[in-house]
Amino acid sequence: MSLWDEPELVNLSKNGDSKAYRQLVERNMKQAYNLAYRYVGNHDDAQDVAQDAFVRAYRSLKYFRGDAGFSTWLYRIVTNVALNRVKQLQRITKHESPITETTEMLMGHEPTVMRGFDTSAHIERALHELPTLQRAVVILRHLNGLSTKQVSNILRCSEGTVKTHLHRGIKKLQLKLKFLEEEQV
């Protein structure tokens, strides 16, 4: 079964082959979870978003035409589900920057022990302060390493828009994280 390529697995899944769909899930679950985590910032929501995205993808498989790869299509669903979740969370916290697990992990730990997490927490926080579309572009393009074309497919916008948002997002992140460079100096 593992020798099947992605389009074949998609076709088998469309015909109700649950084992084929499990293969698709196993191939993409870590990327989907990572992406979800970068949007929502904690394990519980990331797990829920990733699983929800796979369930929705399964139900919508009949609409999947295969123009883009399955993973690109899945990323679009993850992005939609995650951003909806973020909106819900923002409504609850009333526009406060959500406290991510990395921030929580910092509490009660020595800075030297959590050195890597410290910087990560600052990056995560700065990322969460970006406007939604800029955040989505930075996450997909920079952190997940997708191409401009793939990001434009996922976010349904032009490649020019992706480049603009990436440029602005990176600039804002640089400004927000400027103190990290100064600390190092």
Added chain:
Amino acid sequence: MNEHARAKAHLYEFVRNELPEEDRQRIERHIQSCNQCREEASTLSTFFQEVDKATIDWSAQQPEEYWNTFAYSVQARITKEEPAQATAIERFLEWLDSVITFRPRDIAIAGACCILLLAGLVAGKYFLQQEKPPSQQQAARQVVSPVDSEYIRLHEYFRRSRALLVGLANSGLEEGEPADMEAEQTISKSLIHEARQLKQQPLDSRSERLISDMEKILLKLANSEMSENSADLELIRDGIERGNLLYKVRRAEAAYNQPTVMFANYKEE
């Protein structure tokens, strides 16, 4: 695009080493000679190194057992939720989810359009309410005729009829006395002709009845031999009086004098 602008536009791809070799070399050459681009590339490169170093693979934070059961958990959710057949709306939303991406700007534009539309509807309703009395009169006007020229024509018809009726009432002839009514008869013929044309137009029932009553009088007047005796004139006067025609014609004339206001009152009465 000059070399500087080209380098700036592709600086991200250059630093991330995503450019084809030829383009990379071209930008490299520019950067050697441009302090601004060199500095920017260096800053970006340092920043990305920091970010990459601190970027956590969140999936690696979970134990392997977690990933061994992840796909089964998804499958369990699918199986669990499958018996409850998705409604048409849910299926539509799922389909929408698979094709449309969350775009805050689009949502903001759509929201703004909805607000504008709503504001327009509210404003429109407000102004319509403000202008309600005139519009009712306008509706009443349209029952009779869609154009003002027809009001003017009706007004003219009733004005001439009134003048004729007043003339007949004041002629002062005694019974049996011959009368020269040639002018009145000519006017009668002209009014009969006009009445027939007016009856081709859509009229309110009251005006139509009045024009018919007038027509009988006018026909009698037009066909009488007044030069021999005035008996016919008495009959005509009697008809005018019994039908209260002079009063009715005066009212109609007044009503069509200012059609938008007075005719509404004329109709309501």
